Amino acid sequence: NAGVTQTPKFRILKIGQSMTLQCTQDMNHNYMYWYRQDPGMGLKLIYYSVGAGITDKGEVPNGYNVSRSTTEDFPLRLELAAPSQTSVYFCASRRTGGPEQYFGPGTRLTVT
Amino acid sequence: GQQLNQSPQSMFIQEGEDVSMNCTSSSIFNTWLWYKQDPGEGPVLLIALYKAGELTSNGRLTAQFGITRKDSFLNISASIPSDVGIYFCAAQMLNTDKLIFGTGTRLQVFP
Numbered sequence: 763n764a765g766v767t768q769t770p771k772f773r774i775l776k777i778g779q780s781m782t783l784q785c786t787q788d789m790n791h792n793y794m795y796w797y798r799q800d801p802g803m804g805l806k807l808i809y810y811s812v813g814a815g816i817t818d819k820g821e822v823p824n825g826y827n828v829s830r831s832t833t834e835d836f837p838l839r840l841e842l843a844a845p846s847q848t849s850v851y852f853c854a855s856r857r858t859g860g861p862e863q864y865f866g867p868g869t870r871l872t873v874t
Numbered sequence: 875g876q877q878l879n880q881s882p883q884s885m886f887i888q889e890g891e892d893v894s895m896n897c898t899s900s901s902i903f904n905t906w907l908w909y910k911q912d913p914g915e916g917p918v919l920l921i922a923l924y925k926a927g928e929l930t931s932n933g934r935l936t937a938q939f940g941i942t943r944k945d946s947f948l949n950i951s952a953s954i955p956s957d958v959g960i961y962f963c964a965a966q967m968l969n970t971d972k973l974i975f976g977t978g979t980r981l982q983v984f985p
């Protein structure tokens with residue numbers, strides 16, 4: 763199993779550009795999460811999904827959108843990139859009934 | 875919202891020393907997790923705790939779920955250079971789908 767994979771690893775965006783961060787898991791987990799990690803801070807939840815077709819906002823959803831059309835994929839969309847969205851983004855997944863979340867390697871995004 | 879206070883923020887220790895860090899909160903939790911993050915990587919799960927008072931080991935790592943259910947501790951014995959990284963606590967309340975994360979303890983180990 764590859765676990766949780768994320769692409770791209772790094773990206774630089776100009777203000778106002780759009781992009782999609784990809785996340786895929788091959789563990790057949792129903793739950794998937796997107797976090798952002800700012801320097802010296804913990805992980806802040808952006809959006810999460812409890813299964814295909816179901817998504818919900820986390821702590822910091824503004825400026826982002828998600829979709830969950832399959833169990834495996836949970837892409838995160840930035841529509842109008844802003845410097846405040848410069849961060850490292852992590853995707854995670856977990857099985858139903860277990861609290862343990864498993865993380866991808868992250869996407870480092872810079873908006874200039 | 876709920877918050878986890880993790881301390882210390884950073885530690886600089888000599889190889890071979892023992893390390894202790896903890897997380898506290900004013901809220902009660904059902905599960906405590908400890909993660910390690912290496913530079914440029916995602917967090918990796920080290921230990922999971924499911925019951926108040928539980929003491930669990932993973933090699934040189936030992937973690938405890940506090941009796942009050944409001945705190946947790948992680949100890950690393952006989953530290954080695956590969957222990958370098960950021961350690962995060964995380965906690966989950968009963969009947970929620972989300973984890974709350976501490977702000978991390980940055981560990982540096984000098985030979």
